[in-house]
Amino acid sequence: xxxxxxxxxxxxxxxxxxxxxxxxxxxxxxxxxxxxxxxxxxxxxxxxxxxxxxxxxxxxxxxxxxxxxxxxxxxxxxxxxxxxxxxxxxxxxxxxxxxxxxxxxxxxxxxxxxxxxxxxxxxxxxxxxxxxxxxxxxxxxxxxxxxxxxxxxxxxxxxxxxxxxxxxxxxxxxxxxxxxxxxxxxxxxxxxxxxxxxxxxxxxxxxxxxxxxxxxxxxxxxxxxxxxxxxxxxxxxxxxxxxxxxxxxxxxxxxxxxxxxxx
Amino acid sequence: xxxxxxxxxxxxxxxxxxxxxxxxxxxxxxxxxxxxxxxxxxxxxxxxxxxxxxxxxxxxxxxxxxxxxxxxxxxxxxxxxxxxxxxxxxxxxxxxxxxxxxxxxxxxxxxxxxxxxxxxxxxxxxxxxxxxxxxxxxxxxxxxxxxxxxxxxxxxxxxxxxxxxxxxxxxxxxxxxxxxxxxxxxxxxxxxxxxxxxxxxxxxxxxxxxxxxxxxxxxxxxxxxx
Numbered sequence: 001x002x003x004x005x006x007x008x009x010x011x012x013x014x015x016x017x018x019x020x021x022x023x024x025x026x027x028x029x030x031x032x033x034x035x036x037x038x039x040x041x042x043x044x045x046x047x048x049x050x051x052x053x054x055x056x057x058x059x060x061x062x063x064x065x066x067x068x069x070x071x072x073x074x075x076x077x078x079x080x081x082x083x084x085x086x087x088x089x090x091x092x093x094x095x096x097x098x099x100x101x102x103x104x105x106x107x108x109x110x111x112x113x114x115x116x117x118x119x120x121x122x123x124x125x126x127x128x129x130x131x132x133x134x135x136x137x138x139x140x141x142x143x144x145x146x147x148x149x150x151x152x153x154x155x156x157x158x159x160x161x162x163x164x165x166x167x168x169x170x171x172x173x174x175x176x177x178x179x180x181x182x183x184x185x186x187x188x189x190x191x192x193x194x195x196x197x198x199x200x201x202x203x204x205x206x207x208x209x210x211x212x213x214x215x216x217x218x219x220x221x222x223x224x225x226x227x228x229x230x231x232x233x234x235x236x237x238x239x240x241x242x243x244x245x246x247x248x249x250x251x252x253x254x255x256x257x258x259x260x261x262x263x
Numbered sequence: 264x265x266x267x268x269x270x271x272x273x274x275x276x277x278x279x280x281x282x283x284x285x286x287x288x289x290x291x292x293x294x295x296x297x298x299x300x301x302x303x304x305x306x307x308x309x310x311x312x313x314x315x316x317x318x319x320x321x322x323x324x325x326x327x328x329x330x331x332x333x334x335x336x337x338x339x340x341x342x343x344x345x346x347x348x349x350x351x352x353x354x355x356x357x358x359x360x361x362x363x364x365x366x367x368x369x370x371x372x373x374x375x376x377x378x379x380x381x382x383x384x385x386x387x388x389x390x391x392x393x394x395x396x397x398x399x400x401x402x403x404x405x406x407x408x409x410x411x412x413x414x415x416x417x418x419x420x421x422x423x424x425x426x427x428x429x430x431x432x433x434x435x436x437x438x439x440x441x442x443x444x445x446x447x448x449x450x451x452x453x454x455x456x457x458x459x460x461x462x463x464x465x466x467x468x469x470x471x472x473x474x475x476x477x478x479x480x481x482x483x484x485x486x487x488x489x
Contacts, residue, residue, distance in 0.1 A: 004269045004372045006280050011288060011367070011376030018292050018351055023343040026299035029306055030323045031339060033316070036308040 126245050137234050150191045153221040153232045157198050165202055171228035178208035179225040184217040266433060268365040269372050284370040291355050291367065334478045341477060344384055348377065349470035356432065356462025360455065369432040378425035381473040389480030401480060424472060431465045
């Protein structure tokens with residue numbers, strides 16, 4: 001167990017050489033690789049931190065935007081609901097009014113229909129009654145009745161008031177035409193002459209006369225000159241009576257309507 | 264019976280001797296350098312690295328951390344020396360599992376050489392860190408009276424380093440050799456396993472002590488700052 005000093009020196013040299021070799025081939029490359037990796041990881045971590053911070057910032061912004069959006073959405077929804085309710089109310093009101101209006105129209109229409117029906121029935125009845133009357137009077141007409149009619153007609157011309165006579169004269173003079181005389185029956189020569197005399201007397205001149213037969217006049221005579229008409233017939237009475245009846249028939253539903261109104 | 268590989272001489276010319284210790288040391292150096300060169304040839308700096316690179320990184324980082332734990336601020340300055348001490352000794356000791364292999368650490372010349380290296384490294388790193396004056400001052404700390412004791416301590420600890428490693432490795436080899444002659448079958452395997460453990464522990468102790476000595480010499484080490 002001796003120390004070989006040459007070996008000691010050789011081993012010292014060997015060891016120093018080994019230190020150099022391992023530094024060159026082991027420590028430096030390994031430590032360099034570790035440093036690079038650590039730098040890389042540190043870079044990644046820094047990058048991740050930056051991204052994290054950015055993400056957090058974006059998250060906060062997003063949350064704020066989301067909140068704003070929610071508020072806006074809620075506001076819009078509230079407005080929309082309010083508008084919808086308002087519109088619904090309006091539509092309901094409008095529909096209700098329309099329904100009332102339609103109901104009113106329907107009621108009026110029904111009443112009108114009822115009135116029309118009543119009126120038609122009354123008119124029909126009236127027409128039938130007058131038709132029967134006319135027929136009866138026409139059937140009853142005879143010589144003496146005709147003569148009587150002419151004499152009444154002449155008497156009426158004679159009895160005309162001054163103003164009426166004046167109107168008649170003016171109407172005749174305005175357009176000097178012939179005078180048309182219509183009668184329900186054929187007038188006898190004497191009767192024609194009587195009428196001519198009376199009329200000429202009023203006019204104060206000789207004029208042309210045209211005599212025509214019109215059975216619808218019913219025992220009547222009609223004198224027409226330039227729009228002026230002078231007539232007498234049972235038909236006139238009947239027409240007058242028919243008019244009066246018709247007016248009373250028309251007035252009746254109104255009275256009924258007033259009467260049917262609830263108190 | 265040969266107690267040291269120094270005694271196996273291949274060539275000798277006067278003072279120059281080529282013995283088994285030197286040859287084995289060269290072989291171990293070759294293995295270490297080739298392995299390191301092969302692994303560090305394709306180092307990757309990404310997250311995914313090769314298995315061998317991972318092992319070497321663990322080793323280097325482990326040594327680095329140990330140096331730092333002991334109190335040296337910049338472990339990268341010392342890893343060349345301390346790391347090489349550990350790697351060389353541990354490799355030399357572990358290779359005893361190979362047949363007919365005799366570790367160079369079983370030679371007192373090698374352990375002396377390593378202890379001398381530590382002996383020289385302590386003032387080297389001390390002066391590099393605190394300057395010559397500062398380093399020399401450490402010998403008269405805490406008082407001037409401590410100078411002889413410090414000097415004795417310096418020499419004895421170096422001697423202790425050399426003898427401790429040599430004694431352990433030599434005794435391990437010797438025990439196995441003796442046991443092989445007595446119980447050649449199973450017991451030497453157990454003892455060899457124990458020898459492996461002892462070898463690793465001794466490499467650790469040698470490196471740690473070297474680090475402690477250096478750290479004591481370097482004034483800016485952590486314990487001293489406290």
